[in-house]
Amino acid sequence: MAEERKISMAVVRRLPRYYRYLGELLQKGVNKISSRELSEKMNVTASQIRQDLNNFGGFGQQGYGYNVEYLYEEIGKILGLHQNYKMIIVGVGNLGQAIANSNSFSRRGFKLVGLFDVNPKLIGMSIHGVEVMDVDRMEQFVKENGVEIAILTMPKTRVKETAEKLAQWGIKGLWNFSPVDLFLPENVQVENVHLSHSLMTLAYMISEAKIEEEKERH
């Protein structure tokens, strides 16, 4: 399976949702599920589900359905969640604190090991048991602790420079929350969360729905 698993990112982006649903089913003690049942729960067509899961050799058996635990574990492995990732947060404002306080990440193998900021009022504080350090200490910390993921929740103006440094220090992935596109060496993965893009998309959907409503009225 490891040989031929170039999957499109569109499919990859659907996997966390399967993973979440399957996790919820497991918690409820559900051991097997048909693609039809999963389809109804997730509001995705059964054929989409079968197609998506066939990318990984298909875990279902005709007439039996999917083994929930096995599928959950396998999707977790594909997503790389069987590994543990050491993370730091750069920028401990409201957004950085919100992420630091979230439990849902640590449950999935993402371990927050350090927080960094330039604000002397924040440095020395402890959030969720993790210390806020001066950004001056970041290089040493990243290298000594083998930090793999940096979460960028800092002001936009310093993001590019910081990202480039982090790449040099051996960071494997950046989770970037600022409206800046980062172009980094190939060995550094970047996942952007552009909140304003998401809100604009919502505006589009609302605006389209209004146009449709208008049409129907006439």
Add this chain to the structure above:
Amino acid sequence: MAEERKISMAVVRRLPRYYRYLGELLQKGVNKISSRELSEKMNVTASQIRQDLNNFGGFGQQGYGYNVEYLYEEIGKILGLHQNYKMIIVGVGNLGQAIANSNSFSRRGFKLVGLFDVNPKLIGMSIHGVEVMDVDRMEQFVKENGVEIAILTMPKTRVKETAEKLAQWGIKGLWNFSPVDLFLPENVQVENVHLSHSLMTLAYMISEAKIEEEKERH
């Protein structure tokens, strides 16, 4: 143009990025740009850009390029940004506060008019000039002020119930930050921000990059 503009959501989701880049160009005083130049800046193929923008009748002229301001304005209209949206935030924890404090939304016509929480310590406080109110007052507030968008940054357990009520009260769109899929009447648009999905996608990319590196080593 209004007649035939059913665009795929994949294209729609790329529009905010064009919009952001064009806005930056405008600020720099750039008045026209070729698809090739835009392509280099955005790290998207020129043909992708031409295809995307052709969805809207194509704003470019052969050999001249795109008029930046016109394109910016048109994409803004398509996204529905020429309208103003009244928004409330439900759940004023760190994430809710981070959004309340962001300037980038109000610049684009999204006006925050109310904040709601159940925590007596927060009620009465003012964030970015907006008052935090008791959720008990939400129904009246939404109806009286014609609030169109509600941002859900509250604990997961109460999201479904709150979303259903907001839908009844006439909300047009929900921006949902909790890991809960909402199934609401067709006239209510839902945009989900699943942060944990995004982080899992990053884990996938890191994990894939490691596998590739291993392969190259052997």
